[in-house]
């Protein structure tokens with residue numbers, strides 16, 4: 032899986048994984064476009080994760096002006112959940128380059144609402160399985176990055192230009208409550224110098240490793256000293272880490288990196304597609320943030336120039352009939368010059384997490400088209416926010432093609448888009464801040480989605496010392512085709528990826544004056560702290576299942592050993608009976624007097640053995656993901672809670688997390704992932720994602736740094752921890 036981010040700390044994990052299963056209501060309407068009212072869409076996923084699958088459908092060439100309000104996003108049929116089969120590594124050379132016309136029969140739903148829009152002939156889309164799909168994956172390893180490709184991206188006249196451009200809001204920024212703690216208690220306002228120095232040393236170590244053996248590659252392999260190039264080979268770690276270097280005062284490293292940025296050629300890549308989301312948050316965000324943070328100086332002008340070079344290419348991915356982007360943009364001219372639609376199954380986070388980078392680029396360049404591009408997505412998401420299976424939240428994947436769903440999909444089994452988390456939700460309050468509070472849409476969308484999260488996703492894990500902590504769990508929603516009712520299945524799972532939710536709740540709670548949300552943010556963060564603190568290594572696993580308290584998340588809850596043991600041995604009754612029966616059957620069959628069945632384990636024996644074998648901390652019933660891959664989400668929330676509450680408890684917890692992680696992951700050329708956080712001595716894995724230096728270490732550093740150096744009242748951070756300047 033294309034791993035983007037986050038992991039690790041003690042406490043509950045908030046998993047907002049709502050699974051969205053979308054289906055189209057059966058009915059006469061074979062084609063509908065421009066509105067979603069006929070479409071029953073799935074729930075939503077709240078977490079950030081990378082995009083995985085999409086299939087743009089090709090169109091015949093035609094030039095159609097697009098109205099200011101593009102076609103709605105239709106809910107995707109859940110029947111296609113992400114399967115291993117879907118997740119073809121996208122080496123496009125092995126695919127047909129042009130997926131044009133040929134598709135038969137169905138409905139095209141991308142007609143602009145404006146009745147004056149010209150009628151255009153586009154091939155209809157029918158069964159999804161007949162489409163010339165293109166699949167995308169965030170990480171795609173490419174080997175020959177040094178070989179310069181003869182093929183370069185070039186700009187073409189747009190096939191579907193907008194008829195009017197949505198402008199950035201103007202006016203005096205709204206008054207927004209200050210984000211950072213303003214009191215003077217607990218020595219807030221000062222750096223914690225010793226801890227700061229330790230974090231900086233870890234960052235210097237990782238940067239040195241990268242610089243020595245992998246400079247210019249996407250990632251260093253921290254044990255072997257090899258390289259990985261999963262993100263087009265443009266130097267993901269280099270660009271992603273720029274603002275970390277600046278913040279840490281590593282100026283000569285920063286200058287050297289900026290010089291290397293000048294040599295990046297975004298117009299070519301050994302990889303044939305560009306994963307829009309990954310490239311936007313890592314590269315575009317990285318360049319913009321470095322430019323902003325370093326003071327927009329003329330000697331660093333190349334940072335902005337490169338952001339524009341990349342922005343132009345990424346903007347071309349929005350040239351579709353409904354202006355929804357192709358999230359895996361095939362940039363080679365032979366393909367890119369042809370008309371295309373957005374994918375019919377797009378991961379929500381890929382669409383919803385582009386706003387800040389494009390908005391800031393529009394602000395810095397004065398070019399409104401970048402803002403227009405993402406404002407259209409926001410408008411679409413707003414329109415169908417209340418029409419999903421979980422009103423308020425969006426499905427994890429959706430149809431952005433503007434094409435109607437084939438009616439027959441309603442009769443097919445509904446799949447589930449399990450397990451994606453997305454940053455769309457987090458971007459709502461942050462985009463609000465970036466726009467100076469002038470676009471209220473982001474506030475209302477955020478508030479509506481958080482109401483759904485509180486209602487459906489939060490749960491309280493049962494902890495042995497009865498902590499008042501929260502986790503965001505996972506909801507799968509499917510449909511009973513017999514009676515048309517929704518079937519909701521809740522799972523009390525925690526994931527490192529969802530640990531960002533604590534910080535998001537606290538931030539949103541402060542700026543929108545929702546005090547309860549700040550408290551929820553604290554408890555969610557404490558849930559992650561609890562999970563970190565529970566394991567042998569002091570590091571939270573990627574994913575686990577927790578025993579859930581019986582009441583609502585806001586009700587008190589006691590540790591119940593009987594219940595916990597029952598969850599660990601749910602089939603006790605049949606388990607202890609069965610051996611006898613099978614022994615009897617075996618005896619009858621074999622008539623072997625030699626066979627003496629082993630007595631089944633008693634409940635206590637079984638439970639104790641399971642806890643020992645699986646190294647389960649109290650309160651966890653299963654650990655589905657045992658790794659730690661240097662993820663930042665937990666420390667991110669600890670950082671926000673510290674800055675917002677001023678409570679030194681968060682610095683102490685962050686320090687404990689840092690020492691645990693550093694101890695187990697330190698490798699020759701940086702830091703490594705580890706295989707199992709429940710082992711006393713985990714195995715190291717030869718991988719260091721760029722978020723280690725770009726995010727995880729940056730948050731650790733900022734936690735201990737003087738809070739007003741980079742105040743949250745002046746800056747807002749994107750999902751990749753890049754700093755964008757807020758208007759004042």
Ligand SMILES: *[C@@H]1O[C@H](CO)[C@@H](O)[C@H](O)[C@H]1NC(C)=O
Pocket residue numbers: 413414416417479
């Ligand atoms: C969605 O529903 C919420 C709660 O009922 C409501 O406040 C909000 O205005 C609705 N949003 C839209 C876009 O209709």
Ligand SMILES: *[C@@H]1O[C@H](CO)[C@@H](O)[C@H](O)[C@H]1NC(C)=O
Pocket residue numbers: 511512513514518
């Ligand atoms: C679906 O609905 C029918 C009719 O109400 C009901 O008998 C059946 O148990 C439901 N199935 C599920 C899985 O809920």
Ligand SMILES: *[C@@H]1O[C@H](CO)[C@@H](O)[C@H](O)[C@H]1NC(C)=O
Pocket residue numbers: 041560561564565
């Ligand atoms: C961490 O775990 C220890 C026991 O293992 C406990 O005493 C301590 O209170 C826990 N701290 C937190 C913050 O959970």
Ligand SMILES: *[C@@H]1O[C@H](CO)[C@@H](O)[C@H](O)[C@H]1NC(C)=O
Pocket residue numbers: 591592593594595597
């Ligand atoms: C503990 O859980 C068991 C079920 O596993 C239940 O019967 C019992 O009432 C619970 N005890 C308390 C104090 O809630």
